[in-house]
Amino acid sequence: MTLRTIDTLGPLAGKRVVVRCDLNVPLQNAVITDDGRVRASVPTLEALVGQGARVIVVSHLGRPDGAPDPKYSLAPIAARLGELLDAPVGFAADTVGTDAAAKVAALGDGEVLVLENLRFNPGETSKNEAERTAFAGELAAFADAVVSDGFGVVHRKQASVFELEELRPSAAGLLIADELEVLDRLTESPERPYTVVLGGSKVSDKLGVIAHLLPRVDTLLIGGGMLFTFLAAQGHKVGSSLLEEDQIETVRGYLAEATERGVSIVLPTDVVVASAFSAEAEHVVTASDAIEQTPFGASGLGLDIGPDTAAVFAEHIRGSKTVFWNGPMGVFELAPFAAGTLTVAEALTAVDGLSVVGGGDSAAAVRQLGFSDDQFGHISTGGGASLEFLEGKKLPGLEVLGWQ
Ligand SMILES: Nc1ncnc2c1ncn2[C@@H]1O[C@H](COP(=O)(O)OP(=O)(O)O)[C@@H](O)[C@H]1O
Numbered sequence: 001m002t003l004r005t006i007d008t009l010g011p012l013a014g015k016r017v018v019v020r021c022d023l024n025v026p027l028q029n030a031v032i033t034d035d036g037r038v039r040a041s042v043p044t045l046e047a048l049v050g051q052g053a054r055v056i057v058v059s060h061l062g063r064p065d066g067a068p069d070p071k072y073s074l075a076p077i078a079a080r081l082g083e084l085l086d087a088p089v090g091f092a093a094d095t096v097g098t099d100a101a102a103k104v105a106a107l108g109d110g111e112v113l114v115l116e117n118l119r120f121n122p123g124e125t126s127k128n129e130a131e132r133t134a135f136a137g138e139l140a141a142f143a144d145a146v147v148s149d150g151f152g153v154v155h156r157k158q159a160s161v162f163e164l165e166e167l168r169p170s171a172a173g174l175l176i177a178d179e180l181e182v183l184d185r186l187t188e189s190p191e192r193p194y195t196v197v198l199g200g201s202k203v204s205d206k207l208g209v210i211a212h213l214l215p216r217v218d219t220l221l222i223g224g225g226m227l228f229t230f231l232a233a234q235g236h237k238v239g240s241s242l243l244e245e246d247q248i249e250t251v252r253g254y255l256a257e258a259t260e261r262g263v264s265i266v267l268p269t270d271v272v273v274a275s276a277f278s279a280e281a282e283h284v285v286t287a288s289d290a291i292e293q294t295p296f297g298a299s300g301l302g303l304d305i306g307p308d309t310a311a312v313f314a315e316h317i318r319g320s321k322t323v324f325w326n327g328p329m330g331v332f333e334l335a336p337f338a339a340g341t342l343t344v345a346e347a348l349t350a351v352d353g354l355s356v357v358g359g360g361d362s363a364a365a366v367r368q369l370g371f372s373d374d375q376f377g378h379i380s381t382g383g384g385a386s387l388e389f390l391e392g393k394k395l396p397g398l399e400v401l402g403w404q
């Protein structure tokens with residue numbers, strides 16, 4: 001079965017349509033540093049506004065703890081959406097409370113309202129299905145129909161991504177359809193050599209993907225926060241760098257399996273180690289088996305891949321016909337630790353084949369480092385979502401829309 005599209009919902013003029021977007025953008029002091037995901041949400045919202053639907057936008061932002069936290073308010077994102085739509089966009093200070101109910105009731109045809117962060121409500125991400133269904137029911141009370149367009153979150157079985165879509169007539173938005181068109185090419189018949197580059201900080205989420213990618217790819221390049229669990233698996237000390245100790249054995253298994261399958265997992269030979277997590281911190285380049293031998297000893301933090309590693313990664317990337325990259329190579333937000341990400345991004349722009357960058361922060365990184373979207377084959381709004389799609393997994397937020 002293929003995705004149900006918006007037209008399967010019938011005429012939407014005057015109907016209340018809840019649209020699940022992924023507006024989880026990077027913010028610094030409530031200022032959006034990359035609005036890519038907001039822009040990517042616009043075509044579907046414009047299409048619904050154009051039909052005269054009453055559009056109610058819902059999204060998460062960050063990982064708040066199931067309770068309101070002003071740091072994660074969607075208010076600045078609602079304002080940006082208004083600029084991009086060039087129309088007034090309302091904002092409710094809660095998700096399913098009295099303010100939301102009043103503003104939904106007052107919404108006119110062709111108007112847009114953004115509700116406050118879904119994850120301020122424990123039911124959104126609850127592990128308990130009944131709790132998720134109860135929260136989805138509260139959202140469904142606002143909806144005659146649901147459009148799901150938050151590609152970045154379709155791998156999460158969360159109330160607004162799965163249970164809500166079961167409770168009302170639902171369909172996929174234009175962004176999800178676009179994303180699947182490109183990513184499907186990567187699962188069906190990627191031109192070889194096929195290289196996947198992994199980094200970022202959601203280490204435990206993404207390590208699990210590796211087992212499923214090994215049968216599909218020729219080369220895996222490992223940078224970012226996850227590289228330290230690999231170094232630890234090889235018996236090296238990693239100072240105070242990000243480390244998933246309980247994954248070390250699993251990672252040893254990946255290394256052994258890669259050897260058996262003839263897949264090369266390329267690990268950094270040098271890293272940038274800093275005295276603290278700050279742009280002003282002292283930092284040095286060191287061999288990746290000597291992280292604790294810098295002046296910072298065991299408190300040293302690995303915050304980027306080193307220049308030798310970056311050059312080796314770039315060579316692998318340029319020699320590939322298909323490259324998928326998720327997760328910055330280092331803490332690119334701090335200038336001294338952006339070089340590895342810059343080198344890898346540059347190499348992707350030189351791929352003679354299909355290059356895909358996936359993930360909110362990875363997309364933000366390439367734009368912040370001065371690249372334009374058209375220098376890559378595709379920039380996906382989903383990091384974890386596209387990785388899990390590439391590993392061939394059935395994603396709850398897609399299955400509920402008819403995708404098989
Ligand atoms: N060595 C590292 N230590 C800590 N954080 C890192 C490291 N390398 C990269 N990061 C961080 O990873 C974050 C992005 O990770 P992630 O959310 O997994 O990527 P994406 O959003 O592209 O899927 C960035 O904010 C970056 O600072």
Ligand SMILES: O=C(OP(=O)(O)O)[C@H](O)COP(=O)(O)O
Pocket residue numbers: 022024062063152153156202358359360361381382383384385
């Ligand atoms: O940023 C996101 O994913 P990504 O970092 O894998 O691209 C999505 O908004 C999902 O967020 P989550 O990983 O907190 O569920």
